[in-house]
Amino acid sequence: MIIGKVTGSIFSTRKSEKLVGNKFMIVHPEESMSSGRGDLVAIDIIGAGIGEKVLVALGSAARIGCDMPEAPVDAAIVGIIDEGQEV
Template sequence: MLIGKVVGNVWATRKDESLNGLKFLIIQQIDYYLDKEFPTFVAIDTIGAGIGETVLVSKGSSARKIIGKSDVPIDASVIGIIDTIEVEKAFKER
């Protein structure tokens, strides 16, 4: 899974019917180890995440398991809203 920050929203009226009612968030992957800027991507959200929140995202076929509908054409889902992240900086200086 990836850690990301919710940075925006996307709306599409003309879309596959199975996507109706789903919320699409723009997310940027963030890394607490590597000082690097990652591309953004779009994920659906059924947990209730909002702009600025740090989320846990699952990609690929696993993303379809979040809503129990394995026949919906989505490849990224928010699976949790992160409370705490603990990272051991000591390992950076191997």
């Protein structure tokens, strides 16, 4: 998993039916975790707010670990990092 900061969200009206009802958050990886990796779009099963540091699962872990095994999802916010921690 990687840690990143939620920087915004995006809306998509025309999308796969399987994505209906999900929020799409833009996550900016922490500097120490960002080598060769830009921002990404993750669904959010936790209710993260903009500016919060979050734990993001990538790949099949996002889809299967968030009980959406049949959805076209490859990244998910699965935790909010407790405040006051150095990352």
